[in-house]
Amino acid sequence: MKKHRIFTFQRRQTEACLHAMKTFALLLLVATVTHGAALPEAAKIDSLLAADWQKHNLQPNAAAPDEVIVRRLYLDIAGRIPTVEESREFIQSGDPQKRAKLIDKLLGSDGYTSHMFNFWADVLRLTDNTKGRITAEAYEEWLKKELKANTPYDQFVKKLLTTEGGAWDSGSIGFYQRDENKLDHLAYTVQVFLGTSIVCAQCHNHPFDKWSQKDYYGMAAFTYGMDTRGSGITDIKLPRRPPQNKNLPEFITSMKAKDRRQYMKDHPEEMAKIRAEAAEKGKATSEEMNQVRKALGDVMKPLRYTAVSWQEGKLPKLPADYAYTDAKPGDTIQPNAMFGHEATPKEGQTTVQAFADWMTDPENPRFTTVIANRMWKHVFGTGVIEPLDEITDSTVPSNPALMDYLAQLMIEKKYSLKSFLRVLYNTDTYQRMASTQEVALGEINHFTGPSLRRMSAEQVWDSMITLTKGNVDGEVDEENQRLHQYLNDLNMFITTMKEKGPEGIVAAAKAGMEERKENDRKLDEMRAKMAEQKDGVANPADAKALANAANKLRRESSNNLLENLIGEERAEDLIRGYSPNKEANKEAKKRPKMSREVMATLTKEERKALSRNEGDRTMVSRASELPSPARPGHFLRTFGQSDREVIDNASEDASVPQALTLLNGPVIKSLTSPVSLLSQQLKDAGSADEKVALLYEALLSRRPTNNERAVLSQVIQERGDIAVEDVTHALITGSQFLFIQ
Template sequence: MSVWAEKPAESVRIDAILEAHWKEKGVQGEAIVDDQIFLRRTYLTVAGRIPSYEEAQTWLASQDVDKRNKLIEQLIESEGFVNQQFNLWADALRIRTTGRDGDVSGGKYFVPWLKNQLRANTPYNVWVREILAAEGAPWDNPASSYYLRDVGMPLDNMAITMQVFLGTQMQCAQCHDHPTDVWTRRDFYEMAAFRYAVNTRRNYGQMEPLQPLLKELQERKLDGLSDKEKKKMNADKLLNPAGRDLFRSMRWQTTRNDRKLKFPDDYQYEDVPAKSVVDPHTIFGESPDVKKLKADDRAEFYANWITSTENPRFTVVIANRVWKSVMGRGALEPIDDIRGDSQSEVPGLSEELTAIMHQVNYDLKAYYRILLETDYFQRSAVVFDSENPDSYHFTGPTLRRLSAEQLWDSYVVLLKPDIDNRPENYQDPLPPPPGPVQLLSTFTPEQMADYLDSAEKAWKERQDARTAFYRVRSDPEKADTEEYKELKQTHQAAEKKWRSYSNVSDAMMMMGEAEEQDATEDQKKKGKKPQWWERNLARAADLNSPENVDHWLRVFGQSDRDIVDNADETSTVNQALLLLNSGETNSILTEKSDPVKRAKEAKDPIKALEALTIGFLTRQPSEQEKAYLLAQWETNPKLARERMAWAMVNTQEFLFLQ
């Protein structure tokens, strides 16, 4: 029996397909869950976190017969939905804002851009096409960061594009015909020939903003040189080492060119000669005559073909990916290795999901609503046994451990219940361009040339200090010596001085274009300084991507963003130790979390317990829990509260999405 006041027709069709499957298999669908489980499940699935105490208490107390539908609508339009969606796509797209890859790829520009696409509910096919057709610098066109994630690796990027957006694994075919699928090495290279039109590295001489500066440097440096020497004076040589270092970030941009891809020297098949030029050809359907296509046309064709409604895989893959994010297991598995003979265990399910995605025109919010408003979404969770997969008949969503991001964000909301409150029409701001790029539009070419002369001295000092310090640092006998300490201090000072040349404000003062200003007393006092435990207490989507290896997120399996969908949801000893013994659990959640504060204010021990169980577990306390707390309360209320809070965080009930 349905729990909905009214269900969309598409949700009805999905439930009917599943019910027909159960009848054929001689099984029953799981029972519909109660409000408490539904509330927690929906928050974790849609908003990526548990509800706060206030949110849970208000919704559970509501007598509105249509409150489940209204909750889904509320959460899909919330900031939490944006964060949860971003986490899913950050894993799939391997988005990085840390390390060298984070710097090169322009991840810090891609992150707010993608969040804003999700927030605006830009149709999926539109924003995917935008990243596949992107060109330019990431600060001008953040979508170009997708290609910059694989700088200098166009073949790998093409294979990843096929995997993420078309659910097709072609990596093996880069070296040989695929051993278990239909793809040949020739297929791989013919598909890669489209992607080869996009380049991710530019020379200094190709950068338009640098041209006025290069012209000025040319006039200064070519005077007195022979014609032969002048010909050798390219853009790299016109710039001094400091200039090449300052403008290095400008080299990583997506551009289009007409370079031709060739089959490799070791091409081992007789269908085409090794080292011959590759003619582009799509792996599905008939390609038009693309031999004469220019770079712009090849790049556009590539983006249009992948995201076309006629592409036999594009819609299937996104419909299946979202279904898995909601229900725990794809209609087709694996979701990124779909083949010509792939079939769902539930006849017609994948086809129906694909048809619905077409029907909603790739509106992900509309598609989520349809899935969430099925009876199937509210059925009790089922354990999927990977060693006996045939025993799972889609009688209910799968029981699964929370992702690292869901755990972290649930931890955060316990301490900051209003974490998702944002102003109306909020947009993530894009960071400014790199400092040197801003300076090019601020200084005249003459000023910029003078600035590089000044920077060269600081650059050389930094290089000398670094060399001297690294030599001592690699010598175990020099550790903790006065020489080591002095060289370290000198290196740090030289590094700081050099970095100031990339800072716009510092550069303006060095060139006499601005005066140093002291912060006013009001500015110094502005804002309450957060306590130690509050620092970096933000949603996972707003932290480093990925976080440092010792962060809670990484301990619980956050993806390293090196491989597509590389998150690890298995349990480890380190996770257990973190929950059992860490300061985050012992001194923060058990003392400073919102449910514990509410429990402190409650004079009645049962009311205190309700604050804890609703706040941590989204449910009323059991009789056993009441008996335990009452026995402990008279002796030491504080210890009783802390023990209950500690125990709840360490239970499977808290750690699993049921």
């Protein structure tokens, strides 16, 4: 019996020793990489993952070679493939810290700004196809500047939640202008920043979570006072009717109130006559005020959806069909946080400022976790928590220790997204080969490496731009001069209106009163004629002519008032209006400049194609500089760019139209145009073998393998010069190009 116990004890000791050695070997394997332990925070993440692998008897993926890493880093950080020169420089470098240095370089580049703009535009549903087009463009520009400045994420969110004023003050007002429905906007806000889907509770108690409809309205109360219909001159109030005593005789209005009442009492017949005359004068004045307000309404149209203002104390009411016993339909609901501590305004704070503090507080149980998880998914392809925006009290991360540390790291980095991403990109795990096995629904991703992912639509587009034009990161616009000129004009208009005040505005409107009355009379006649034509058989040309004439008269009336308010010269730009696509169209029509030496190398057919400007108008700018989102049918939409109607709505699914676009679409014409960078590089490459090798470097950031060379040599022998075109199409449409390895 004693020998048996000793044997059992020895066996357990041996097993424990083997277990410890296995764990040590695994940790040693994790720590052994080509670039060394660049950051202690990255090593900590690797150790947490290694513990999870050991627990589940898993091995990490193999370390990725430089050829894979350089392409992955450019795509993941700058949103595009590297140029041939950039990949060669990295691969040929013997610097042991070259990976860490490249990460820092790319995080500081304009390419990072462009790529992260595309990411956040999808999350925040940025679209310029809204009523407030000017505000939408100002919002997009504001986002780019915040990303480039690396504004801490908590401060970034506070700016969005507490924004106020006009688009000329800050483009961040586009956050509230995005949705006219305040209740819908609250649901999007909570989903994006707190990772919690509460939209069901807008109409009824949540069927799968604890949130009630009353809870929803309590959260909506925090932002309900944000007025998105203001014009920036909310403090100017035009009188709706003349003052009661304005048209009375001066000898009566100059009396003291007591004496005036006594006089009116002692002279009833005289007062009746005076009141009748005053009423007639007042009627005329009221008509004038109606004309003033009507004219001013036309002038103020450019200011619609360009400003937001906070109204403290404005609260939502429960709907008429509210069906629960905890409140009654029509009850006014006070602000109430759904979880965590109370969001009580401090002295001098508004309700929405208190809400912003509560939202971004490190003690908030979800704010930090959500952004840390969102960034992890951005880097590794899958979140530690999935789905990342449907967190409930029962949600358990796939690796709780890792999720806790990521949240802690985000706080330690003071919500600097660049600093946080720098740690993730420097982990050994990220720099391993991609996991090609898709994690099945319901199963856990143990992150033995980043997930194999297809490029986003924007990454495909920007990579095509790189092949066609080279590195254009420096051309990412920081400021739209035409936009700011127009915003300055609007601000000047508002400032002038405030300076003039109600009396000055009324005086300016009255100056052209008779002309506007005559125009209104003509407009009424035109409307009557159009109504007659609509009821009968109308000539479409006549109806169109009438409509154009009516619009011209309406514009003339508002333009005259605008000139009376701010002067003819200053009114010119506002009358002309804002045309956001003028500069883009002008740029798109430019033909590429080519040297005489390059022109001399072109064939007759190539020169004809160039003279027709075939293919060179398409690849103008990076995706972040194009309309947001692109129009339906555009390359970006074909490859799954989000329509910006739903949060994080982009698609990476393959389709037949994508294959056809890559085979013979206008983008391929741009790529194969004799003026494209790739075409010029191929001309200089020499033999067909060298051209094909260059294609591999340009598209895949590596040279062909020996097996690939053997196959390609046979293709070149059979197809001759056409083989280069064949290989180009094969690589462009292949998974090695379209996927982030």
